[in-house]
Amino acid sequence: MVKTKVDSEELILDAARKVFTRKGMTGARMQEIADEAGINKALLHYYFRNKKQLFDAIFDDVFPRFIPALIQILNSDNSIEEKLSHFVSHYIDEFSHKAYIPVFILNEIHQNPERLASMSMAIEGMKTSRFMVQISEGIETGLYHPIKPAHLLSNLISLSVFPLISQPLLTRVFQMDDKEYMQFLEEKKKLIPELILESIKRN
Amino acid sequence: MVKTKVDSEELILDAARKVFTRKGMTGARMQEIADEAGINKALLHYYFRNKKQLFDAIFDDVFPRFIPALIQILNSDNSIEEKLSHFVSHYIDEFSHKAYIPVFILNEIHQNPERLASMSMAIEGMKTSRFMVQISEGIETGLYHPIKPAHLLSNLISLSVFPLISQPLLTRVFQMDDKEYMQFLEEKKKLIPELILESIKRN
DNA sequence: ATTCAGTTTAACCATTTGGTTAAATGTAAG
DNA sequence: CTTACATTTAACCAAATGGTTAAACTGAAT
Incomplete structure (x- = not known):
């Protein structure tokens, strides 16, 4: 084996992900990435010719990294209610301490x-998930109001993501400390699925 | 009067707002701001000693710029239903072609x-608006379910902002052209108030 | 022992970028 | 006319930054 080629590349990618997702493309510094990886700039450029190439490698990986788990939830054998609950809980748990990731992507x-x-491509799986099929069926059987998939998904993701990316604002305006904010997110895990369900259920 | 001092300063601020809100602090270039303002770098630094000072002037102004109109809507004499409708419509109209502003802020x-x-401070007015009082009254009289202000406001803003800042994603995933996306936003203007109302109304 | 990729060191380079300077010009007001 | 600020021109500076280079070293594989 050739020493530790894989390890170093992985080390660099981990460091680059950390720095890029926090500082953005223009705010990140190659030197900072090298330091974070515990190597030197020469080796950094040995593995990745330039900043753009390294950034692209990171960016193209950030999104696909957490989408599959969500799609799996939507494709499980659970009920719509359970899927909504799992989806929101997973999303919130995943990003409650990494809200800089969705902000970075946006x-x-x-x-x-x-x-x-x-x-x-990664998102395509949400449109065609079993969850969306279940919704369609519910609409056909008259259980749910008709609703466009775009509206349903955008509502679900809006309500899940925004409380995370607006944390600094929310905690300031409503004077929450960290504990109260985490409590707020726990409440969201119940309220968001309820809200989504109410919005589609026929009375 | 001293020639056009006010005009030039205003010219610079307008240019800086344009460049900063699109490229961000680290992505913006002083030269680009000068070009955008139609002046030269020397004059730019004549008015604003350095980049940070100029950026601060812009940032501290971006938010307060559009909040008062929203607070006015929430403080009007209208019903809760009308306020919700006006709020969402105003928000969407304001940013449908400037989604980079909320992204910039976040x-x-x-x-x-x-x-x-x-x-x-600008947000404080939302917490203490007549709208929030009306909601409290509705809760006391048993018209609405109890709901924390933080949840209500975060739901409202989540549903309004996210469809705007995620436009590139949405239009790609659901293959909407510009016209279809604008139609989508028009639908949101009805759906979001309905959704919010359903979520608080007692059956 | 040799080879060869991985790695370090350290100097170096070119460009970008924020910022400065000085001199000349414009222009309105006293 | 003179004063005083506004503006341009154009050169300049220093630091930051992305990227390169060459030489030496390391350590596993042949």
Whole structure:
């Protein structure tokens, strides 16, 4: 085996993910990434020719990294109610201490919309998930009001993501400490599925 | 009068707002701001000693710029239903072609949470608005379920902002063209108030 | 023992970028 | 006319930054 090639590349990617997702493409420094990885700039450029190439490697990986788990939830054998609950809980747990990740994604997409290419495939699975089929069935059988998939999914994700990315604002305005904010998120795990269900259920 | 001092300063601020809100603090270039303002770098530094000072001037102004209109809606004499409708419509109209503004705010706050100081005062007015009083009254009279203000406001803003800042994603995933996306937003103007009302109304 | 990729060191380079300076010009007001 | 600030021009500076290079070293594989 060739020494530890894989390890170093992985080390660099981990460091780059950390720095890029926190500081963004323009705010990140190659030296900082090298330091974070515990190596030197020469080796960094030995593995990744330039900043853009390294950034692309990171960006194209950030999104696909957490989407499969969500799709799996939507494709399970559970009921709609359980899926909603699992989805929101998983989402909140995943990002409650990493809200900079969704912010990073949103920001970089707005800076450079072409980057979307690497993401849309990962999302495709949500549109075509068993969950969406169950919803369609519920609509056909008259259990639910008709609702466009785009509205349902955007509502679900809006309500899940925004409380996370607006944490600094929320905690300040409503004077929550860390514990109260975590409590707030726990309440969201119940309230969001209820809200979504109420919005589609026929009375 | 001293020539056009006010005009130039205003020119610079307008240009800086444009560049900063699109590229962010780290992505913006002083030269680009000067170009955008139609002046030269020397004059730019003549008015604003350095980049940080100029950025602060912009950032501290971006948020307070659109909050008062929203607070006015929440403090009007209208019914809760009308306020919800006006609020969402105004929000969507304001940012449907400027989604980079909320993205900018979210990103810069995450980069530097201390900046929140200039914003929290502007938001205070939402917490204490007549709208929130009306909600409290509705809860007391048994018309509405009890709901914490933090949840109600976060739901309202989540549902309004996220469809805007996730436009690139949404339009790609659901293959909407510009016209279809605008139609989608129009539907949101009805659906969001309905959703919020359903969530608090007692059956 | 040799080979060869991985790694370090350290100097170096070119460009970008924020910021400064000085001199000349414009322009409105006293 | 003179004063005083506004503005331009154009050169300049220093630091930061992305990226390169060459030489030496390491350590596993042949």
